[in-house]
Amino acid sequence: MKTYLDCIPCFLSQTLRAGRLASQDDMLIKQLLDQIANQIENIPMEKTPAEMGEIIYRKIREVSGVYDPYKSIKSQSIQEAKLLLPTLKAILEKSENRLQVAIRIAIAGNVIDFGMSKKFSLTEDVYRILVQEFALFDFEAFQAHLEKANTILYIGDNAGESVFDKLLIEEMGKKTYYAVREIPVINDVIVADAIDSGLQEVAEIISSGSQAPGTILNRCSPDFVGLFHQADLIISKGQGNYEGLSDEKRTVFFLLKAKCPVIAKDLNVKENDIVLKGINI
Amino acid sequence: MKTYLDCIPCFLSQTLRAGRLASQDDMLIKQLLDQIANQIENIPMEKTPAEMGEIIYRKIREVSGVYDPYKSIKSQSIQEAKLLLPTLKAILEKSENRLQVAIRIAIAGNVIDFGMSKKFSLTEDVYRILVQEFALFDFEAFQAHLEKANTILYIGDNAGESVFDKLLIEEMGKKTYYAVREIPVINDVIVADAIDSGLQEVAEIISSGSQAPGTILNRCSPDFVGLFHQADLIISKGQGNYEGLSDEKRTVFFLLKAKCPVIAKDLNVKENDIVLKGINI
Numbered sequence: 001m002k003t004y005l006d007c008i009p010c011f012l013s014q015t016l017r018a019g020r021l022a023s024q025d026d027m028l029i030k031q032l033l034d035q036i037a038n039q040i041e042n043i044p045m046e047k048t049p050a051e052m053g054e055i056i057y058r059k060i061r062e063v064s065g066v067y068d069p070y071k072s073i074k075s076q077s078i079q080e081a082k083l084l085l086p087t088l089k090a091i092l093e094k095s096e097n098r099l100q101v102a103i104r105i106a107i108a109g110n111v112i113d114f115g116m117s118k119k120f121s122l123t124e125d126v127y128r129i130l131v132q133e134f135a136l137f138d139f140e141a142f143q144a145h146l147e148k149a150n151t152i153l154y155i156g157d158n159a160g161e162s163v164f165d166k167l168l169i170e171e172m173g174k175k176t177y178y179a180v181r182e183i184p185v186i187n188d189v190i191v192a193d194a195i196d197s198g199l200q201e202v203a204e205i206i207s208s209g210s211q212a213p214g215t216i217l218n219r220c221s222p223d224f225v226g227l228f229h230q231a232d233l234i235i236s237k238g239q240g241n242y243e244g245l246s247d248e249k250r251t252v253f254f255l256l257k258a259k260c261p262v263i264a265k266d267l268n269v270k271e272n273d274i275v276l277k278g279i280n281i
Numbered sequence: 282m283k284t285y286l287d288c289i290p291c292f293l294s295q296t297l298r299a300g301r302l303a304s305q306d307d308m309l310i311k312q313l314l315d316q317i318a319n320q321i322e323n324i325p326m327e328k329t330p331a332e333m334g335e336i337i338y339r340k341i342r343e344v345s346g347v348y349d350p351y352k353s354i355k356s357q358s359i360q361e362a363k364l365l366l367p368t369l370k371a372i373l374e375k376s377e378n379r380l381q382v383a384i385r386i387a388i389a390g391n392v393i394d395f396g397m398s399k400k401f402s403l404t405e406d407v408y409r410i411l412v413q414e415f416a417l418f419d420f421e422a423f424q425a426h427l428e429k430a431n432t433i434l435y436i437g438d439n440a441g442e443s444v445f446d447k448l449l450i451e452e453m454g455k456k457t458y459y460a461v462r463e464i465p466v467i468n469d470v471i472v473a474d475a476i477d478s479g480l481q482e483v484a485e486i487i488s489s490g491s492q493a494p495g496t497i498l499n500r501c502s503p504d505f506v507g508l509f510h511q512a513d514l515i516i517s518k519g520q521g522n523y524e525g526l527s528d529e530k531r532t533v534f535f536l537l538k539a540k541c542p543v544i545a546k547d548l549n550v551k552e553n554d555i556v557l558k559g560i561n562i
């Protein structure tokens with residue numbers, strides 16, 4: 001997905017939010033805003049917003065000296081998600097179509113997103129998404145690809161959401177690689193968060209090499225890119241991964257909630273819609 | 282009021298909204314965003330946001346060649362407000378405290394604001410504000426100043442709101458100067474809009490000389506500054522005028538709805554609160 005004009009003010013909103021987590025010094029945050037603002041004329045609009053995200057969060061680390069501003073928030077999100085797990089497992093056990101419910105639960109986890117200005121309530125949103133109509137639902141194609149697959153590359157998005165990803169991976173019951181970011185960026189899941197979420201029990205946790213809040217293949221490690229081309233099935237969670245992968249030429253299934261108007265427009269759905277969308281299927 | 286960090290992303294949102302009204306050429310709008318973004322490091326935070334507003338809307342005029350992007354929107358707002366007028370007049374006629382009701386109606390008009398990203402419904406909001414509690418209500422001081430006043434300087438804000446201002450000016454029944462912006466900026470009232478609203482029937486319409494979406498005395502005409510110091514009572518409508526005048530040393534009464542979190546914080550009220558606040562009273 002390319003960068004839309006609406007992304008530009010949002011880059012500064014993100015800088016401000018993350019800057020405030022990293023520092024209480026308004027002068028320092030103003031410097032951050034200045035430096036990001038000065039980058040705007042260099043943004044190639046044909047690149048994805050996640051690439052600008054990488055620049056923003058690198059600058060925040062450099063200027064503030066704080067490596068992981070969202071560390072405690074991520075830990076809280078994981079604990080909060082774990083508290084919901086027994087109830088969600090019970091719902092899954094009783095459901096007629098377990099795979100569909102596990103997909104819903106995994107998408108519900110996608111509401112945990114501190115890159116957005118909107119507030120969310122995990123518990124409320126999870127139960128809403130369990131009964132929400134899908135705006136795009138390529139379930140049959142997904143199921144067909146899943147049945148044939150021996151290996152799955154599952155690209156994680158946010159910490160906390162990762163706890164619910166575990167449920168879907170367990171349900172699918174295939175050899176799964178769970179890809180995380182190389183270093184902390186917003187509240188995206190990194191290796192430590194994936195372990196905290198218990199994903200090592202159901203998948204092989206790998207880094208994609210990405211330092212962006214998304215997956216842009218030419219910014220990922222060669223090992224990850226190899227896996228991307230070889231895995232039988234790719235599941236991509238969330239907006240940032242969609243931004244980077246939506247124009248790729250191989251089959252990818254995107255599971256996400258469209259939380260921003262730009263992503264919703266690109267997917268041709270409405271804001272807050274939930275989506276299971278396959279490309280090149 | 283000084284510029285807050287939260288104003289910075291908002292400057293770019295405003296640029297995008299106004300740019301889209303002035304042009305359908307995304308490349309041109311991107312140029313506008315680039316140029317405003319490059320100004321951000323030069324913003325002195327001790328200046329008011331309205332000063333940056335002046336720079337933004339001047340740049341939009343220059344780059345797009347469109348002098349008044351909000352012209353038709355302003356005209357529509359005035360017509361819409363006029364349609365509500367008979368009902369509001371009837372409410373005023375039946376009210377026990379006519380001055381208080383006229384103040385409420387004038388504040389209700391302040392919901393018409395295309396400088397904000399929030400959507401509004403004039404009719405719904407007007408009726409809500411007619412019964413809403415004031416968060417700050419220096420009514421007694423206002424009434425005392427009004428009784429003693431021979432001349433009023435009434436500083437208008439948005440076109441459309443101006444129609445309701447007329448009602449309050451009529452109710453006060455004093456010699457009134459109705460100050461408007463020198464040139465079009467957002468949907469702020471200019472001389473033509475004031476005439477379209479019928480203000481010449483109840484007041485002397487004057488330009489403040491301001492090219493900013495607010496009133497910053499050192500950016501106003503000497504005539505206006507003279508009047509500002511000589512008028513017996515000053516009524517300042519809306520956020521932009523508050524931004525510019527909140528630190529002045531003479532008595533000013535501000536009538537507004539706090540539509541943005543920054544203004545609400547500066548006033549120590551909540552977003553969407555309504556306010557009649559006097560300074561130096």
